[in-house]
Amino acid sequence: MIKDTSGQDQVIKQKPKLLKPALAITLMLSVVTWTGFAMFNSDNASMSIDKAQLQLAKVERGNLVRDVAATGKIVAANAPKAYSPEQGFVSLNVKAGDTVEKGQVIAEVESPELNNSLKQQESELARLKGELARSELASRRQALALTKTLDLAQVELNAAERENRRAQLSIEKRLISQIDLEKAVDDLAKAKLTYKHAQQEVELAKDTLSFELQSSKSQVARQQLVVDELQRKVGNLAIKASVSGIVGNLLVQPKAMVVKNQALLTLVDLSAFEAELQVPESYANDLGIGMTVELKIGSEQITGQLSAISPEVNNREVTTRVRFETSDISNIRQNQRLSGRILLENRSDILMVRRGGFLNAGGYVAYKIIGDLAQKTEITTGVTSINHVEVLAGLDAGDEIIISNYDTFKNADALLLR
Template sequence: MDIKREVVHKPILLNYWYLFPIIAVLWLVWSYRDVFSDASYFVEREKLVTAKVEQGTFQVNVRASGLLKPAEIRWVASQVAGRVEQVLVKPGAQVEQGQLLVQLSNPELLREREKVQWELAANKADNHAALVSMESQLLDLENVVIAAEYDYQAAKLKLDAETQLIAQGNATVSQLDYKRSQLAVDQQLQFWQAQQQKTKKMKAKLAATQTAQQARINLIENNLQRMQEQVDALAIRAQQTGVVQQVSLELGERAQVGDSVALIADQQKLFAELQVPEVRIQDIVLGQLVVIDTRNSEIIGKVSRIDPAVTGGMVQVDVQLTDELPVDARPELTVDALIEISNIEQTLYVKRPMFAPRNTTTGLYKLVEQGGFARKTLVKLGQSSVNKIQIESGLQVGDEIIISDTSDWQDHQTIMIN
């Protein structure tokens, strides 16, 4: 038999119990709307980095990094071919100009020098013998000239005597003998003059021969001098005072003409080679003051050259060092640098926020209501330095802004800090 069940009706409010918590939450939000203001995002204070706006002289600097480079650097090259017998220096060694670095050997070059030496000696001996023979011939010719002069003078004396006798009417001298005397005088005069000309030509020949022989000797001596210079070049020496940076040859290695032997740099004459971002290079001009930081000391310099080309987003800037170099300064030392662009008097500035380019207007979060909130404020930025930026408008002295990363809440005008 069926038993009729009685239906028990629940109160309507119990069916919609979940509405009560929702209403309570809404009421609480409405009640504390003044506390939360219009904040739509919450940030923990420990995650924020803030900075206050200051006023004063703002130094515009550009930071760069680079290396110290030697202003005077020279590769020492091999002038002759040879095999390395000795390597007398290592990288880091202090050397003086003319100091022996590497000794080469080349037996063939030594034999060639000896051959030229013997050729020079033989030519000098042959030239000496030829000159002695020609000088002897010249001496004989000069003796003949003297004898011819004597014969001419004797014939002329006889002719003069006969002429005087004939003039006096003395018949002891026949006309035939007188004519013969005249003919003899003419013959002796011509012979004497001929011998003089012959002697003159012999002297000219002797001088020309001496010149030609001396030219040949000079040629051989030049060859010998060149060979000697090549032999001397087997001893490779430092061409300047400095520190050895690199030695390219090893013991027993064969060196060819023009091969690099050693790299020598003058450590007392250095300059800084800096890499400046291309976006800041328009601020750099020649002569600007630069402070070089070697990690242990600072060196003052000035911009001496700006590379016209951009490589990998960087521009090379050379800095002439005007201070005395510290003891830790050496070639290839990594350094940091601050290039002083300008000083702006009595302006507002603040530590540079993240993602705040110079010469732009951007939204920065300024702390309000005793630092409980931060409200987005449009700020016009000016020049920037290494870690500071100029404020042209939008903030006042003493305002505190968030300088850490705010990209997570950029769409919110106001945030609450707890």
């Protein structure tokens, strides 16, 4: 019987393949590195973030211009209204949008009552002037009569003096009696007294006539003032433009019945424009008259100064007025929209970083980039501008931080950036 070959078989144990020394060392270092990195990150980073989705900015030193952005519109600095001077029917000589010159008649008010009153007062003035002329004639007549009386008294005085001299000579020559002499002396005294009274009466009469004439003249002057005032009012019925510009809004209809001091239309002075800006209420206490304002009207940059600040707040906004520093501004229109930047303060050589959503967290923390980690760091911020925020503590120049919104970070102490 032939035996099988099982007795001839032998079990051969295969020897394991050995790696090359260099490759074995590389694999070992990689394992150690990844293990250590995983252990480090697991201890310090609670979540990982894609770095491409973040906004980063470096802390730097420079000049920070503290400003506030605002929007507004162009308004006319001089936009007067035309008012009705009296009650009546108005006729408008212009339409909205028409160009007018200063002094041009833009509307007329028809007032029959005022015209009638003027005619009555003019008639009264004419009557008083006639009375004054009559008084002057009567005064001249009375003055002539008084002069005649005074002259007659003078003649009688002269005659009495002659008779007295004749009587004195005659008594010396014993041509007349003592009684005739005494009569001549009495006649002279009587003539002197008559002349003296005539002089006083003439002076008193002249003063009386002068007073009466002055009174008549005062009445005429007073009536003349009444007529002049009515003429002025009638002249004002033709309403003239107070400025050169365009007609804005018509506030009444043509041929409408208007009352005294009722607004008729608005004029817009095209040579005097200002900017009206709406500023957030939070900046109200920082605003001041004379601050520099940079305005952008379309593609044009204009500089102005803050000229007025409203004392009240509407819809959490404060209304301000800006006066342009130059008057040769073209292509601007009433109510044209614009944007502006009010320069509140200029700080030099300060630590600052670009503004971002991280300020929504209050500006107390920031995530500083250290390698592939973003470490949560406490910071202190100062004043802010439209583009930058001042850093007071917690960061140094050259540090890079995340300025994106931190809401998705869940207040993590550290972030792994991948």
